[in-house]
Amino acid sequence: MTEPARIFTAALVVIGDEILSGRTHDKNIAQVATWLQIQGIRLKEVRVVADDTAAIVEAVNTLRVRHDYLFTTGGIGPTHDDITVDAISEALGVDVVVHPDARAILNDYYETRGGLTEARLRMARTPEGADLIPNRFTGAPGIRCGNVFIMAGVPTIAAGMLEGLVGQLEGGAPLLSETVGCWVGESEVADLLHATEKAFAGCQIGSYPFWKNGVTGANFVIRSTDPEVLAACARSLVVGLEDRGKSAIPGGI
């Protein structure tokens, strides 16, 4: 038997009153989740916390030791409610400093835009000892301190920071998935799903029901790190559905 592959895990802390008030619909959970899957890293948990130092410190210090990587989004702009850098510095027990490279980037950017004011200089502040995450899309860099990755809350800016990290993080075998759709109520085939999952070690089957035009259907998403086991499990599920007179739709509905 071969040693099971090491699984790399990550957590995400979404920081912002605007998410908790319902004013802003978060897009970073799905964005970071999708990006991590491609890097072969599993997002295991997410916390959404307020713009509140104690809440940020608690979440960061709980999750950074529990997982290989911790990402945060939000709270790194120039205004008084942007307290992420201060809170994470407190969590890590280091000072806040002005990062010289971040200062140079902002200096260049604001040279023709009214100059680098005190408020704008806030965006050059990092926990002491941090590195910058380059961002070729928008210029604004993210911040890396050990296994903590600090990113913007605006999804397009966060996307640029993730792009700057592609291939930089060690990951395990990516989790692969295959989807089988079927026009069936999931409760009609619950026993089949359960038996199929049990028959293929290392496979997980998620069931995602929906209603379209008054008809009940479901997509069954099979996940595994092993492409052969994944394919065999999907085939078995298709056969099982057909045996019950249901048309299975490989690829999903």
Place this chain on the structure above:
Amino acid sequence: MTEPARIFTAALVVIGDEILSGRTHDKNIAQVATWLQIQGIRLKEVRVVADDTAAIVEAVNTLRVRHDYLFTTGGIGPTHDDITVDAISEALGVDVVVHPDARAILNDYYETRGGLTEARLRMARTPEGADLIPNRFTGAPGIRCGNVFIMAGVPTIAAGMLEGLVGQLEGGAPLLSETVGCWVGESEVADLLHATEKAFAGCQIGSYPFWKNGVTGANFVIRSTDPEVLAACARSLVVGLEDRGKSAIPGGI
């Protein structure tokens, strides 16, 4: 001086591998957040956890004692990956039972749809001593155990359960908000925002920048439970922006 109003708080646990894989974009955080605001209850924190008993138990037991109310979404369907009721029963230290009213609802519903199978009967299971949350939209009830409210993951079904709870939960004074928009880079007025927030006790100002057609703007959202202080703070911010030659747009952009 009058006693400050009691503030009621809530937390939300979103349960589901499909959110953590990025496959499904969560809509329940914003939906629950918006609903709670109307009830005068503040959503203080959210956790997204996997379909994993230990993860659900940890989140539920941490948050249900920290807040007045705890909501969960996801994992109450008929399939093997729907483990929320089992995990919450474990968290609460009670048995899982078949709730007679839930069984009757399902019996009626499936009478003309192939009958109440063992898989479907899973959806009638609740923690012992729980009450049902009526759902006049889709029939499927939610579950209430003390201050824990268990709801479906499908947003339209969760909406029906929230509708069934309108006016049922004690809340404090609702948090009111006013928005002032301005075509300005938030970094240009960061000092003004900070000073204005400090000048009006109990007000919070959030700054939400954006770019439209190449122009930089921001909405400043002022929040308070006191309508008079809120209005005065918003007026002060408008005046402050105009003093700097910026057009303030009450209501936001």
